[in-house]
Amino acid sequence: MSDVASPRGLPRCEENRPGPAAAALPPAADAVLTDLCERLFDRLPRSDQRARGLKYVKGLLITQGRRSFRNMAAHLGGGPTLEQRLHHFVSCSTWDWMPMRRTLAAYMAELAPPRAWVLRPLLVPKEGDNTVGVHKRYVPALGQMLNAQYSVGLWAASSGLPYPVSWRLLLPREWLDDAGRRAQVAIPDGHTAETPVECAVEAYLDLAAHQDGALPVRPVVVAVGDADAATAVRRLRAGDVPFVVAADRRPAARDGLDGLSLFHTETTLDGGRGRAWLTNMRDAGPAELTALTGLVGAVDESFGRITDRVGMTDFTGRTFNGWNRHATLASAAHCVTLLSARAPS
Numbered sequence: 246m247s248d249v250a251s252p253r254g255l256p257r258c259e260e261n262r263p264g265p266a267a268a269a270l271p272p273a274a275d276a277v278l279t280d281l282c283e284r285l286f287d288r289l290p291r292s293d294q295r296a297r298g299l300k301y302v303k304g305l306l307i308t309q310g311r312r313s314f315r316n317m318a319a320h321l322g323g324g325p326t327l328e329q330r331l332h333h334f335v336s337c338s339t340w341d342w343m344p345m346r347r348t349l350a351a352y353m354a355e356l357a358p359p360r361a362w363v364l365r366p367l368l369v370p371k372e373g374d375n376t377v378g379v380h381k382r383y384v385p386a387l388g389q390m391l392n393a394q395y396s397v398g399l400w401a402a403s404s405g406l407p408y409p410v411s412w413r414l415l416l417p418r419e420w421l422d423d424a425g426r427r428a429q430v431a432i433p434d435g436h437t438a439e440t441p442v443e444c445a446v447e448a449y450l451d452l453a454a455h456q457d458g459a460l461p462v463r464p465v466v467v468a469v470g471d472a473d474a475a476t477a478v479r480r481l482r483a484g485d486v487p488f489v490v491a492a493d494r495r496p497a498a499r500d501g502l503d504g505l506s507l508f509h510t511e512t513t514l515d516g517g518r519g520r521a522w523l524t525n526m527r528d529a530g531p532a533e534l535t536a537l538t539g540l541v542g543a544v545d546e547s548f549g550r551i552t553d554r555v556g557m558t559d560f561t562g563r564t565f566n567g568w569n570r571h572a573t574l575a576s577a578a579h580c581v582t583l584l585s586a587r588a589p590s
Contacts, residue, residue: 268307268320274585278303281581284352285345297334298574304331305555305578312556335560335574336567345573346452347459350401350410353580354461357408359401361489361537363466363544364445367412369394369558376563377430380417385470396572397445397469398548399452402540405587406547408580409557412572413448414565415439432565442473446480453484464489464526468541474523478502482525489537492521510538551579 270278282302286295304317318328370393371379378394399411418438420426439447445467453460464487467477474492481488492507506527511519522538548557555578560571 268322270303270306271585273588274306274581277584277588278306278581281349281352281577281584285348285577287348288344289340294334294338294340297330300327301331301334301574302578302581305575306581308556311561312559313561332562335570336562336564338570340570342566342569342573343452346411346576349573349577349580350452351459353401353408353410356584357401357403357405359461359463360403361464361466361540362449363400363402363407363540364448364468365398365400365541365544365548366441366445366469367396367398367548367557369396375429377432377565377568378414378416378420380419394568395441395444397441397448398544398552399448400544400547402466402544406551406583407540407544408547408583409552409576411448411452412569412576413444413451414568415441415444416565430564440473440476441469442467442477443480445469446477450480450484453486462486464537466537466540467491468538475502478505478523478525487524487526489522489524489526489534492523508534510535547579551582552576555579555582 269275278299282295282299286298289295289298300321301317304321305312308317308320310316314328314332318324318331321327368382368384368391370391372392373379374392376394378396379392380395381390381392382395383389384391395415397413397415398409399413400407400409416432416436416438420430420432421436421438449465465481467481467488467490469491470493474490477490478488481490502523504527505523505525507521507523508531509519509521520538522534524534526534552575555575557572557575557579560568562568562571
């Protein structure tokens with residue numbers, strides 16, 4: 246998951262290859278799944294909804310190959326009826342994903358306290374133009390245009406593997422200005438077009454605003470390609486949080502970035518070019534600032550090792566609400582994987 250390219254996951258097995266009937270999780274993972282889902286789905290009013298939520302997260306964890314509704318249902322030991330129920334739970338139901346993201350963030354902060362909040366983009370190539378948010382986007386690293394969805398993940402990063410707690414889908418103007426397309430994928434009123442850096446910062450501010458002060462105050466690391474650092478700085482300053490923002494484009498003098506420090510990192514973890522960064526943490530030493538920027542590489546590794554494998558990029562629906570619900574449940578599956586690895590056997 247880089248600033249400019251799509252994630253590179255492991256090869257997927259064929260969609261129609263039959264999976265094991267009712268594949269089981271290891272006992273430690275099953276216990277973690279049950280405990281997290283009890284907290285996560287506590288506000289769902291009906292027991293059948295809570296059961297479907299648990300099955301969906303379990304399906305993300307045990308399915309081999311693409312996490313489509315059909316493939317997950319097969320691995321869960323069900324058929325067309327279960328497939329339809331999973332589809333309805335994510336694509337057609339009315340539950341609000343934001344309370345679940347708040348619960349997930351609070352639950353994980355107790356068990357794996359974050360050192361920083363890291364904002365990283367995700368570019369997923371798509372065919373056609375009917376899936377919500379899909380648009381043509383130039384990718385400098387590839388030197389070509391891609392038809393893709395662009396979103397930003399909010400990650401809690403610490404000494405262990407980072408984990409995602411929220412996602413924000415970039416909705417370009419061609420989607421928001423077209424009433425027909427908006428209605429087709431059920432984009433709610435009130436959404437406006439954003440730049441990538443606006444999308445990133447709002448991913449953090451939106452969750453923080455809904456936490457009523459419960460979200461731990463930690464440095465926010467903004468690492469998106471071709472970032473408009475001045476915009477990120479203005480919005481984060483208004484939120485009164487410490488931050489480190491990648492400044493891939495040199496800010497203009499008129500941007501008024503007074504009171505900030507500029508520093509450079511020599512190389513990235515993957516051997517790429519160094520970056521310039523702006524921060525309001527003027528009392529922080531070089532080692533602390535370098536450690537914070539190093540968390541970006543840890544996020545990318547965690548995405549490749551866990552998030553991509555539990556199906557973050559596999560959602561086959563087309564609607565705005567469906568995408569957000571799937572992203573929320575994929576984050577939960579990531580957290581189950583992470584906590585299971587740490588649980589005593």
